Amino acid sequence: MTVFSPDLREKAEAIKAKYPDPRSAMLPLLYVAQSVEGYVSRDGMQEIADILDVKTTQVEAVATFYTMFHMQPTGEHVIAVCTNLSCMLRGAYEIYDAAKEALGEGAEHMTADGKFTLHEEECLGACDAAPLVQVDAANHDRVSKERMLEIIEQLRKGEVPTPSRGEAPRDWKHAAQINAGLGDGA
Amino acid sequence: MSFEPVLTARWGLEDSASIDVYLKTGGYEGLRKALSMEQDAVIEEVASSGLRGRGGAGFPTGQKWKFVDKSLNKPTYVVANLDESEPGTFNNRELIERDPHQFIEGLLVSAYAIKSHHTFIYCRGEFLWPALHLERAIEEARARGFVGKGVAGSDYDIEMTLHRGAGAYICGEETALLESLEGKRGQPRLRPPFPVTEGLYDCPTAINNVETLSNVPHIMVRGADWYKSLGTEKSPGPKMYSLSGKVEKPGNYEAEMGITARELIEGFGGGVLDGKKLKAWTPGGTSTPMLTAEHIDTPMDFDGVMAAGSMLGTGAMIILDERDCIVESTWRMLEFYARESCGKCTTCREGNWWTTRILRRIEDGYGSEEDIDLLNGIAGAQLFKGFCALVDGATSPSLSSIKYFRDEYQAHVKQKGCPMKPAVRRRDPQEVAP
Numbered sequence: 154m155t156v157f158s159p160d161l162r163e164k165a166e167a168i169k170a171k172y173p174d175p176r177s178a179m180l181p182l183l184y185v186a187q188s189v190e191g192y193v194s195r196d197g198m199q200e201i202a203d204i205l206d207v208k209t210t211q212v213e214a215v216a217t218f219y220t221m222f223h224m225q226p227t228g229e230h231v232i233a234v235c236t237n238l239s240c241m242l243r244g245a246y247e248i249y250d251a252a253k254e255a256l257g258e259g260a261e262h263m264t265a266d267g268k269f270t271l272h273e274e275e276c277l278g279a280c281d282a283a284p285l286v287q288v289d290a291a292n293h294d295r296v297s298k299e300r301m302l303e304i305i306e307q308l309r310k311g312e313v314p315t316p317s318r319g320e321a322p323r324d325w326k327h328a329a330q331i332n333a334g335l336g337d338g339a
Numbered sequence: 340m341s342f343e344p345v346l347t348a349r350w351g352l353e354d355s356a357s358i359d360v361y362l363k364t365g366g367y368e369g370l371r372k373a374l375s376m377e378q379d380a381v382i383e384e385v386a387s388s389g390l391r392g393r394g395g396a397g398f399p400t401g402q403k404w405k406f407v408d409k410s411l412n413k414p415t416y417v418v419a420n421l422d423e424s425e426p427g428t429f430n431n432r433e434l435i436e437r438d439p440h441q442f443i444e445g446l447l448v449s450a451y452a453i454k455s456h457h458t459f460i461y462c463r464g465e466f467l468w469p470a471l472h473l474e475r476a477i478e479e480a481r482a483r484g485f486v487g488k489g490v491a492g493s494d495y496d497i498e499m500t501l502h503r504g505a506g507a508y509i510c511g512e513e514t515a516l517l518e519s520l521e522g523k524r525g526q527p528r529l530r531p532p533f534p535v536t537e538g539l540y541d542c543p544t545a546i547n548n549v550e551t552l553s554n555v556p557h558i559m560v561r562g563a564d565w566y567k568s569l570g571t572e573k574s575p576g577p578k579m580y581s582l583s584g585k586v587e588k589p590g591n592y593e594a595e596m597g598i599t600a601r602e603l604i605e606g607f608g609g610g611v612l613d614g615k616k617l618k619a620w621t622p623g624g625t626s627t628p629m630l631t632a633e634h635i636d637t638p639m640d641f642d643g644v645m646a647a648g649s650m651l652g653t654g655a656m657i658i659l660d661e662r663d664c665i666v667e668s669t670w671r672m673l674e675f676y677a678r679e680s681c682g683k684c685t686t687c688r689e690g691n692w693w694t695t696r697i698l699r700r701i702e703d704g705y706g707s708e709e710d711i712d713l714l715n716g717i718a719g720a721q722l723f724k725g726f727c728a729l730v731d732g733a734t735s736p737s738l739s740s741i742k743y744f745r746d747e748y749q750a751h752v753k754q755k756g757c758p759m760k761p762a763v764r765r766r767d768p769q770e771v772a773p
Contacts (some may be wrong), residue, residue: 180522218525219506239589276426280583281429287465332464332503
């Protein structure tokens, strides 16, 4: 399939132009691909290789290095529970286990309904808010078990849970669009 | 003498992040002042202020700017390091959320000082909203003429590009950051050459931490002498301290360099959670050797923490109380370094992983006395044997925890499990044995 529509091809050129060396657009373009598919597919990598005039293996080498690029299909929402020291001391593993149980079989890859991907996360730089949970990279501070379950329920109903500060993206693809530097507009 | 906040002075104001509030409270005056000076004079002012980098190494900022080679007939770059990922560290994020223009102004001054016309901000991808918020602040600054062509009415141009990382602790290491910014895997480069001569796109580059740059506008406006009057002689200025873990009031607190850990934990932090006893704490994130209750009067500046046998790092204090297990905590710290190793050096890639397995088996009750020495042995073999400091940092948790809590390790061995959590699920030895 075509990952980069003509419009996205145009945007990709604008991203390249921001840098003295177009190869610097690699990470932003991987985010563009992820904003379309929710993950980085082989097609996406081939198109990025074409746009940057590098080999597909060079794109793959980069994509597989960074944990925020998913190499397999993800759920509509990605829930990340920080379990690093400060969060662990404040009960993060219990939050993680609660989320895992609520989401059921396969959540660490993708739930059967295609709605969720759950994973443990390393320090997210908000240790004062431990235990910290990110929903599509939006922060939820001091999450209790009850709040974790409530967040999952809200997402199931199609609502975007209100983050602790700032705004939240609609879903995981929207988060990738923002990280591509394309802003949060429709 | 009471300390008046510098870096956090605007935090209490309504709309503290807006450019209007920033301009009403003296914002961008430091940039105007800098632009009215010769570039070398700006560097001299920052050098004589004694400002040292807040990212962990404590390198004198003015010195770094002096070292940037401006004679090569190549562009020069400033790259701001907003990849804040050291466990326990979270002040850069809040500085950006609450007062982004203070940082932007510092970045602009540094660009002018080293004759750079293009600056980059490398922000970790997990800071989704903080980065979006910063992006908007940059656009605000551009609309008011502080970014782009002829900044602040001068004839000096400064472009600013925000670049997101994508989940890799190693990209906080400056040469890995440059690789990543160039669109490659974030693996460190061999030094020398140092970035100040061959950095981004092989051009002279200054890489500065966000907290460091946030100090710069104040130095420009109030002068090096004022700056030196804060903090200690060798670690001047204000510092952000991040308290987390088992304290009543976790958070970022600004204080003069040299404030004691006691004042931070008992004063700002409201004491250890639930009135429990302090057991251990990290002075600057998990890569700095942990200290104990005995070290609570340590002055929190570069030399003070060094004298206590650790490092100031980022000033990220993670507090453990008497209920917390040292072995489990050390295991979790090492899990991080094992996962985040970029894989380039065998010492780091293999050493960290094996260390997690040994710590896990001690915690789960399958450890032996020899395992404790084995941990020390592995750490000793890793220390200073990597391309970058990640491997050195990874040795801190086990070396320091065994140094201060060997008895607790031994108790795990003797009791065949965790004394703090006797009911802990014991795993199948096949699962834990390497």
